[in-house]
Amino acid sequence: MHKRADLPSTLASSPFTYDSAVTAGLSANRLRKDDVVHVSRRLYRPSTWSFELEAAARVLSEVSPGAWISHVTAARLHCQLLPAWLSDSTELHMSKPKHLPQVRRKGVVAHKVIARADEIETVDGIRISTRSRTWLDLARRLSLAELVCLGDQIIRIPRAEFEARSQPFDTLEGLSALVSRHPNLQGVVRAREALELMRVGADSAPESMLRLAMLDANLPEPDLQIALRPNDAASPTADLGYRHRRLAVQYDGGHHLLEAQRLSDRRRDKAFESAGWTVLVFTKDDATDGFQRAIAAIKRHLRTAWIDHSYSAGFAGNG
CATH class of the missing domain: 3.40.960.10 (VSR Endonuclease)
Incomplete structure (x- = not known):
């Protein structure tokens, strides 16, 4: 009996796509071995892998053309301040433009939205909503006070001696313009109320x-x-x-x-x-x-x- 070959190091520590497996030389038969788990369409993971949000988001972004990580998932990856009841959420949210088919994947919360190109960015290879767009997307879910807290952190002026930046992520004027561009988005009324209460400092x-x-x-x-x-x-x-x-x-x-x-x-x-x-x-x-x-x-x-x-x-x- 032949000993099963170990997974290549590039695939052994995180989820991977079918294309990545083929590129690494794995056959369809090898992907059916008990050290590999089929996650969903064209997605796999090592059986010993423990869930890690960034790795899951990365592979979902890779296998979902036109889509991006959004909502609570984006907030967590951006290390934005979420209320305690959401701070350790493992939800996986993905958004797509309204003119494209919705993401259909087991366990993924899918959204179809209107978004400008500058409301999405690529961070460490992951397509993801900007912090400001994430704030707006969460307006329908967070309380007014929670939304103000999240917004205050976006507009605060960082302390250069402690942080690797000197400018805020956005300004009140920038967030106000963002809200104005999406008058029909669910939660936009609460977002407007939050803007009135947000302060720098x-x-x-x-x-x-x-x-x-x-x-x-x-x-x-x-x-x-x-x-x-x-x-x-x-x-x-x-x-x-x-x-x-x-x-x-x-x-x-x-x-x-x-x-x-x-x-x-x-x-x-x-x-x-x-x-x-x-x-x-x-x-x-x-x-x-x-x-x-x-x-x-x-x-x-x-x-x-x-x-x-x-x-x-x-x-x-x-x-």
């Missing part, structure tokens, strides 16, 4: 959620990324708050628990306090009730907080 989804909770509680719109010394590039900043009330609000996420970060945060807060500001620090524990306790604390401090004289005299602010 939120570094995380919880910061966006806290800001929205403040607005829902009829608090004044907070400033974002408040520099203690506006003309000093090295100035400590507050995530949000009210300069004219000297109230700084910080949301400290999980990485703030690291000792080095805790020391940095304490120096940051001390700088504000030394300048006469009140500093309120909230964490993930405060998010569990929708920031209701945080809102109560902010309201309590605003009742007695210092106020800039130009505001109290009516010469600044919105009245």
